Amino acid sequence: MTDSDPLVRFSGVRKTYGTFEAVKHLDLDIGRGEFVAIMGPSGCGKTTTLRMLAGLEEPTAGEITIDGRVMNEVSAHDRDTPLVWQSLALFPFLNVKENVEFGLRMRGVPKADRHGRAMLWLERLGLKGFETRRIDQLSGGQRQRVALARSLVTEPRMLLLDEPLSALDAHLVIRMQGVLTRLQKELGITFVYVTHSQSEAFAMADRVVIMGHGEIAQIGRPQEIFRAPRNRFVAEFVGRNNILPGDKPGHELVVAADRMQVSASDPGEGALAAEFLSEEFAGTGIICYFEGPEGVELKAQVTEDQLDDLSPEPGQRFWLNWAPGAAHVMAGI
């Protein structure tokens, strides 16, 4: 094995439950030290994929290898693939330190060693002084960090995360994203992160895998996925995109909302006339919704100053256009 070989390889993996195909056909390589986010709507097969990697589900067909070793027959407790659950799954009958020590205890690490390693990770995640607390005495953010410490204390080569931040308050999500990216860089291990949240995936991942209906819809860096979606499913899932008919049959244009310019008068050059519908404050700007030709919904992101200048009224007519390079062409869908 060399370092350039992938750590994880899914080849032709399929998973069915009765007649339901959770995962249809999956070919995916995950590299060493990579932060991969698997993203998609609920029921797309992302969690099943993660669970197969952890050995909690067995593939119906195909092969999963870790470090070149075929894992299909290896049971969950013989794998080194700790998972952080959405519900965290901390043991309520154990205190903080006992939770963190659990994996070491199951691997037969001597008591003194266990203690030292658990304390090291508790300190590292800012949980010093909480060792003897019960789980129900901790805040959501603290529990999150206990779950991370419990999974990382055995020094695995990869960490699996299943929507770990979805139960947290918005401000905590941002902070935990920072904690996770920093940890991943410091440890240099592989993170496989399953989420339905685009902001989480785009903020943290080196590579994003978009899944839909049990298949991979697109793999790429966050920017690629956002600016150059490969098909309509991805473009729509990512959101904040305008999908317009292209020049040729079968072609579609994707223009991101932040590349759409809004003018009160017709600037010519093929600008689309559209009626203003509503606006939505989106933190980084304001998304304005329009009804374009043939009833197509159009979105344009503007700044607060621009919104003041335009002062749009519902039903008012505007013109939307974009720079020639701003449109991405999706062909052959």
Added chain:
Amino acid sequence: MSKRFEAYPYVWRLPLLIWQGLFFVGPLILMVAMSFWLVRNYRMEPDFVLKNWDRMLGRDYFWNAYWVTLWRATLAGVLASLIAFPASYALAFRVSETTRRWAIFFLIVPFFTSYLVRVYAWQVLLAESGPINAVLGFGGLGPFTMLNSGFGAMVGYMTLVLPLVVILQTFSLAAIDRNLIEAAWNLGASPRETLFQVILPAARIGLILGATFAFILSFGDFVSPFYLGGSKPPTLSILIIDTTKSGQQWPRAAVVAIMMIATLFVAAFAAVGAAYGRRK
């Protein structure tokens, strides 16, 4: 402004208080008082003498009955828990939701018939010339004396408590968050380690309550030790019957009953402490 009397919460608590007062505290006080009364010419007379306590607690036959009852009830609690667990485990983890519901239903069905009737059925089955010994006889075994023994009493206790223990265990096992079990595997626990390190601690309350119910029901039971256990040695409940029958000694029976209640209180509090108590 004066604080208004909030009647609402008290109104809701009232029925419970009345119930407990009428049917528990009242009789209990009467019984304690009665234990100090005297019996003359087969009639009770209110008094305040320690004679009854002295007579009962000073005799070996009381303490023999006490230890036999305590030992058998403890054994019934442990045995019922052990026999029930594999069944409960299977119902909680190995079968579908529908099967589980049917199983729970069939566990409730035995309670439709009188316990006494079921114990009579055992009398037939366990008899020296009964069908069980007949079957064993074909294999060249026996006949075994199963009636009028500790074994017979234990069979009766199990008839009484097993369905209940299985139900309590099944509910507590089924209520365990499946993610906890998967998390244990995920962290390297083998199925055996998962059972002892995660499933048992997580179901602790239900398991202890099941054993406690088995203990309490067996401890106070009269039917099994009498009809299957042969009343030799007598248990405390049999002792109560004997005492009241012979010479109308209700005050002495009250002493036995108070000892039983005190024992059950201690056992119940210890069990609740063990079930809900925080560790360390």
